[in-house]
Amino acid sequence: MKKVLIVCGNGLGSSFIVEMNVKKILAELNKQAEVTHTDLTSAKSEQADLIISANDIAEQLAGHPAPVFGLSNLLDNGRIKAILAENL
Structure with missing residues (x-):
């Protein structure tokens, strides 16, 4: 089964x-x-098939083996739906 990882700075509310x-x-x-969902530090060593985060977090995950998708608005469900439909 594919794994989707949601990442934010502290791994709490927004993720x-x-x-x-x-x-x-x-x-x-x-x-x-x-x-x-997880925080930025933990995400760097976690395995995933797809990562979704805010744009600033996505830049810090650039070296991760999974494709990383940054969002300018974390509540943009239309964009999230497009990402999931195209990549899973």
Whole structure:
């Protein structure tokens, strides 16, 4: 099963909200994936098939083996849906 990792600076509020939105969007798309959230430091050593974060965090994850998608607005569910539909 594919793993989607949601990353924010502290791994608390914003990444948890995005995780809930990603789970809803995956259900709408009829796709399955493991979805978790974490902080920037932990994300650097975590395995994932896809990473979603804010643009500033995405820049700091540039060396990660998984594709990293930065969002200018973490609540842009339309953009999140497009990312998931094209990459899972």
